[in-house]
Amino acid sequence: MRAGKFTSLGPIIRLFWRERRGGLMAGAALSAATVLAGIALLGVSGWFVTAAAIAGLTTASALAFDVFAPSAAIRFLALSRTAARYFERLQTHDATLRVLAGLRVRLFQGFAAPGAAKALALRPARLLFRLTADVDALDSLYLRVLVPGFVAIIAGLVTIAALGALSWPLAFAVGAAIVIPGLMIPALSARFAEKPARRRAHAQEALRARAVDLVAGQSELAFAGGLQDQRARVAAADAREYASDLALNRIETNAGFGFDIVTALILSGVLLAGAALASAGTVTAPLAALALLIAFAALEPFAGLRRGAMELGRTLLAARRLSPRLDATPGSRFRPEAPTPGNALELKDVTMRYEGRARAAVSNLSLSVKTGEKVALIGASGAGKSSIMALLVGEAVPMTGTVAALDATILSQRTELFQDSLRANLKIAAPAADDDAMMAALDAAGLGETVRALPEGLDTDLGEQGIGLSGGQSRRLALARLLLRDTPVFLLDEPTEGLDGKTARDVMSRINARASEGRTLLVATHIRREAEIADRLLVIDSGRIISAPKRGEHGFDAALAALRPD
Structure with a gap:
C-alpha cells in the first residue's frame, strides 16, 4: 500500500481534529485506560492465584499471606476496566457520530459549488452513496485504526516497562515479539485486503443502483424487453460483492491464525524464560506468572487492529472520494459581485x-x-x-x-x-x-x-x-x-x-x-x-x-x- 494513497486522509483527519478534538482525545485516553486496566487485572490475578497456591503449602505461610490487598486491587481493576470500557464506548462513538454529522454538512457545502450538484444529479445513486455509505465508512478511521493503533503502542510500551522491572532482556525480547508481528500482521492484511475492499465497495454501489433501477423502472424495462438483462446486471453485481466478501474473510482468517501462532510462541518463550529466571532465583514463581499473563494480555490490542485492516481499503476509497469536497472552504463558492448603483x-x-x-x-x-x-x-x-x-x-x-x-x-x-x-x-x-x-x-x-x-x-x-x-x-x-x-x-x-x-x-x-x-x-x-x-x-x-x-x-x-x- 503506497504512502501516496494516504494523502487523501489529510482533510478527513483535519476535520476530525477540528470538529471534536477534546472528545476524540478523551475517547483515546479511555480506550487506553480500558486496555491497561485489563492487562493489569490479568497480571495481578495470575500473580495472586500463584502466590496464594504457594502460600497454602504450609500453615505458617498461609497465615502470613495477605489476601486483602491483592483482592482489593483485583476488584478495583475490574471495576475500573468496566467503567472505562463503558465511558470509552460512549465517548468514542459520540465523538465519531458528531464528526460524521459535521462531515455531511461540509459535503453539502461542497456539493453547493458551481457544477458539483448538477454533475452528481446525473448519477443520483452515486450522490446517495457518498452521503451514506462513504461517510459511514470513515468511522473506521478513528474507531478501528487510529484509536486501536494508539492503544496498541501504549500497551506495548507499558508491557516493556512492566517486564523491565523483572528483567530488561526479557522485556525487550517480549516487546519486540509483540510489537513487530502485532503491527506487521495488520499491515500485511491491510495491503492484501485493499483491492477486495475496494471491489466490494464498487459492487455494493452498483448493486444498489441497479436494484433501484430494476424496481423503479420495471414497467419501462418490461416494455423495452430489458427486464432480464437488468436482472442479470443485478446478479452480476451481487456475485462480485460475494466474491469480495469471501476474499476478505480469507484474509481475516489468515490474520487471526497468524496472531494465534504469535501468541503461542510468545507464551512459550515467556514461560521458558520465566521458569529459567525462577530457577536462578532472579524472580519468584508468582512474578513469573505475572510476566506470562501480562505478555499474553498485551497482544490483544494488536489483534484488535485486524478489523481496521480489513476496512482500511474501503476507508481510503471513501476518503479519496470525499476529500476534494472537504478541501473547499464554505466561503469558496463563487458569488457575483455587487452591481453599480442603479x-x-x-x-x-x-x-x-x-x-x-x-x-x-x-x-x-x-x-x-x-x-x-x-x-x-x-x-x-x-x-x-x-x-x-x-x-x-x-x-x-x-x-x-x-x-x-x-x-x-x-x-x-x-x-x-x-x-x-x-x-x-x-x-x-x-x-x-x-x-x-x-x-x-x-x-x-x-x-x-x-x-x-x-x-x-x-x-x-x-x-x-x-x-x-x-x-x-x-x-x-x-x-x-x-x-x-x-x-x-x-x-x-x-x-x-x-x-x-x-x-x-x-x-x-x-x-x-x-x-x-x-x-x-x-x-x-x-x-x-x-x-x-x-x-x-x-x-x-x-x-x-x-x-x-x-x-x-x-x-x-x-x-x-x-x-x-x-
Missing part, C-alpha cells in the same frame, strides 16, 4: 464554457439590467439562456469577465419538491417564516384556498417529488417559495413550461404583479406568454446577444411574434 444585474465581457464542451456556452457577453426593469432572454434551446441564469446566481463560474448581481431567487424549469409537509417545503425558502407569511405567499401564488381546504392545511404531507399535488399546484407551490423569499431580483427559467394555457397565464400575471412592486425580473423563455410582460427583449444566439429591442419598437413585436404561441 443596476440590478451586470455581465461584463463574460465567457463561460462547461467542462468537456468544446464550444463556449456564453461568449464575450455584456449586459446590464436596471433596478425594477423586466427583461426577457429569448432564443432557441441551447442558445445560452440558462447559462446566463446560472452565472447570475453563482451556479456557473466565468472563465473571463465579471458577474455582478443583487440578491436573487431563481425559479428553474423543474419544480423541486420534497417528501415532507407543505410547511417544510415552504420553509426551505424562509426558515423563520410563520404560518401567516406562508399563507400570504400561497395566496399570492393562487394556492391559498386549496391549502385551506385540506384537512391538515400546511401540515399536509407530500409524496416524493410533490406527489399529491397536480402539475399546476406544484408550480404554484414553487412560486410561493419564490415570493416568500422576497429578494430584489427574480430569475425565471421557463416558469410555465408544461402548464396548461389558463394556469400558465395566471402564474405569469401573479409574477408580474409582484415584480411591479419594484423588483427586477429576468425571464429566460421561448414562449410568447412569458416574454410579453418584459420591457425589453434580449435575443440570444450561441451565447451572444444579437439584438435588444425595447417595448414599443418594431423589433420588439417582431421578436415576440417569432416565439412559440401559448
Whole structure:
C-alpha cells in the first residue's frame, strides 16, 4: 500500500481534529485506560492465584499471606476496566457520530459549488452513496485504526516497562515479539485486503443502483424487453460483492491464525524464560506468572487492529472520494459581485464554457439590467439562456469577465419538491417564516384556498417529488417559495413550461404583479406568454446577444411574434 494513497486522509483527519478534538482525545485516553486496566487485572490475578497456591503449602505461610490487598486491587481493576470500557464506548462513538454529522454538512457545502450538484444529479445513486455509505465508512478511521493503533503502542510500551522491572532482556525480547508481528500482521492484511475492499465497495454501489433501477423502472424495462438483462446486471453485481466478501474473510482468517501462532510462541518463550529466571532465583514463581499473563494480555490490542485492516481499503476509497469536497472552504463558492448603483444585474465581457464542451456556452457577453426593469432572454434551446441564469446566481463560474448581481431567487424549469409537509417545503425558502407569511405567499401564488381546504392545511404531507399535488399546484407551490423569499431580483427559467394555457397565464400575471412592486425580473423563455410582460427583449444566439429591442419598437413585436404561441 503506497504512502501516496494516504494523502487523501489529510482533510478527513483535519476535520476530525477540528470538529471534536477534546472528545476524540478523551475517547483515546479511555480506550487506553480500558486496555491497561485489563492487562493489569490479568497480571495481578495470575500473580495472586500463584502466590496464594504457594502460600497454602504450609500453615505458617498461609497465615502470613495477605489476601486483602491483592483482592482489593483485583476488584478495583475490574471495576475500573468496566467503567472505562463503558465511558470509552460512549465517548468514542459520540465523538465519531458528531464528526460524521459535521462531515455531511461540509459535503453539502461542497456539493453547493458551481457544477458539483448538477454533475452528481446525473448519477443520483452515486450522490446517495457518498452521503451514506462513504461517510459511514470513515468511522473506521478513528474507531478501528487510529484509536486501536494508539492503544496498541501504549500497551506495548507499558508491557516493556512492566517486564523491565523483572528483567530488561526479557522485556525487550517480549516487546519486540509483540510489537513487530502485532503491527506487521495488520499491515500485511491491510495491503492484501485493499483491492477486495475496494471491489466490494464498487459492487455494493452498483448493486444498489441497479436494484433501484430494476424496481423503479420495471414497467419501462418490461416494455423495452430489458427486464432480464437488468436482472442479470443485478446478479452480476451481487456475485462480485460475494466474491469480495469471501476474499476478505480469507484474509481475516489468515490474520487471526497468524496472531494465534504469535501468541503461542510468545507464551512459550515467556514461560521458558520465566521458569529459567525462577530457577536462578532472579524472580519468584508468582512474578513469573505475572510476566506470562501480562505478555499474553498485551497482544490483544494488536489483534484488535485486524478489523481496521480489513476496512482500511474501503476507508481510503471513501476518503479519496470525499476529500476534494472537504478541501473547499464554505466561503469558496463563487458569488457575483455587487452591481453599480442603479443596476440590478451586470455581465461584463463574460465567457463561460462547461467542462468537456468544446464550444463556449456564453461568449464575450455584456449586459446590464436596471433596478425594477423586466427583461426577457429569448432564443432557441441551447442558445445560452440558462447559462446566463446560472452565472447570475453563482451556479456557473466565468472563465473571463465579471458577474455582478443583487440578491436573487431563481425559479428553474423543474419544480423541486420534497417528501415532507407543505410547511417544510415552504420553509426551505424562509426558515423563520410563520404560518401567516406562508399563507400570504400561497395566496399570492393562487394556492391559498386549496391549502385551506385540506384537512391538515400546511401540515399536509407530500409524496416524493410533490406527489399529491397536480402539475399546476406544484408550480404554484414553487412560486410561493419564490415570493416568500422576497429578494430584489427574480430569475425565471421557463416558469410555465408544461402548464396548461389558463394556469400558465395566471402564474405569469401573479409574477408580474409582484415584480411591479419594484423588483427586477429576468425571464429566460421561448414562449410568447412569458416574454410579453418584459420591457425589453434580449435575443440570444450561441451565447451572444444579437439584438435588444425595447417595448414599443418594431423589433420588439417582431421578436415576440417569432416565439412559440401559448
